[in-house]
Amino acid sequence: MSKAIYEYHKINELIPGPSRWNFYGKIIFMCNIADQLLLLLKDETSSMYVYMNSKDNKEPIVGLKLRQVIRIHRGNVRRNPTTNTKEGVVQVEMAGCHFVAWPHFGDANNPISKSSKNWTKSDIDQEKINELSELGNDQPITKAEELAIQLVSHREKTRNDDTVRNWWKMSKIESEQSSARKAxxxxxxxxxxxxxxxxxxDIDDSSFLESNAQDFLQFVINCPGCLKKYKTVWYISDESKEECFKCKQKVQCKVAVRVKLKFETHNIYFTFPIELVKNKECYSYIEKLIASDGTPEHVDEIHKFQETVKEALQNFCLTKIKGMVVAKSNKLKFVDIYLFNCKLLRLTR
Ligand SMILES: [Zn+2]
Structure with a gap:
């Protein structure tokens, strides 16, 4: 950790052009577009898309998750001619460009992901983490957020068009209605x-796509104290910890997976400890993973893990769920539900 003085700007102060900018934002949407990680960052003034590129464009940027607070140093800002909105570009290590990310309400001294070992701590890090973690849904919707909503609804629309062509149209409509109700x-x-x-x-097969690998593997701290106090479990990106990062209570971190549910109308995810869907192949892989004392370092590894879980869950649906809502966005029709318990039911449909 070294110290230096940086000047930070709010998102609405960033001007497209050759200058490089330092800014903070909360990750409120993320997706992969053509192998590039795209984040939607929000602060109290506005929101902006930011393309994240790793050093050599080969190794993926891992560890970034929804609701984290990210700080960018020396990022570029350009104008997107199609949407006429400004967007950020982070090219790690290019002209000293770096990022640091912290968990929701995290500790400034413990970033969850960073592009440089010798990251610079700024005096206002903690203040910004707290401020942005508290950022609510009550602000007016920005153009960038509108685009995120369009992106999601466009995907839904494309799926609906395909559905109409389906032979099973009638039974589909019926099951869609009950599906919409459930969602x-x-x-x-x-x-x-x-x-x-x-x-x-039902689990959506897209959960197992390679492009969703980053979001698929989760490490969860279910700390009884924090569950009571903050009404949440913590998603972290380092599974080796044996204590709650917030209150330092001794608690075992759980390997969990996040799957998207098959809903046309909403983006609903279940995140649950892998032990709930015990399966031989799955388990031996996880044991290996934990024995190697680390997270899978490459997307390839996570994808292999995804494949094993996919096999374990194939032809099953989830039922008798008990959990809690950990994250949601009404605008994006997004909900993340952590399951403390669930049952697998073999599909006969
Ligand atoms: Zn705790």
Missing amino acids: RELSLISIGDPVEMDNEY
């Missing part, structure tokens, strides 16, 4: 509130 039901639950349902939930 709506889950989307109405507030952050921190318990979820307890006996419905059957």
Whole structure:
């Protein structure tokens, strides 16, 4: 850790052009576009898309998750001619460009992901982490957020068009209606509130796509103290810790997976400890993973893990779920539900 003085700007102060900028933002949306990681960052003034590129464009940037607070040093800002919005470009190590990210309400001294070992700590890091973690949904919607919503609804629309062509149109419509009901039901639950349902939930195959590898493997701290105090579990990106990063209680970190549910209308995810879906192949792989004392370092590895879990979950749906809502965005129709418990049910449909 070294110290230097940087001048930071709010997102609405960034001007497209040759200058390089230092700024903070909260990750409120992320996706992969043509092998590039795209983040939507928000601060109290505005929001902006930021393309994240690793040093040589080969090794993926790992560890970034929704709701984290990210700080960018010497990032570029350009104007997107198609959408007429400004967007950020982070090319790690190019002209001293670097990023540091912290968990939601994290400790400034413990970044969860960073592009440089010798990262610079700034005096306002903690203040910004707290401020941006608290950033609510009540601000007016920005053009960039509108685009994120369009992106999501466009994907839904494309899927609907395909569905109409389906031979099973009638039975589909029926199951879609009940599916929409199930999705709506889950989307109405507030952050921190318990979820307890006996419905059957189908897993969307897109969960197992290589492009979703980053979001698939999760490490979760389910700390009883924090669960009571903050009404949340913590998603972290380092599984070797044996204590709660927030209150330092001794607690075992769990290897979990995040799957997207098969809903046309909402983006609903279940994150659950892999032990809930015990399966021989799956387990031996996880044991190897933990024995090697580290997270899978390459997307290839995570993808192999995805494949084993996919096999374990194939032909099953999830039911009898007990959990809580950990993250949600009404605008993006996004909900992340952590499951403390669930059952696998073999599909007969
Ligand atoms: Zn704790």
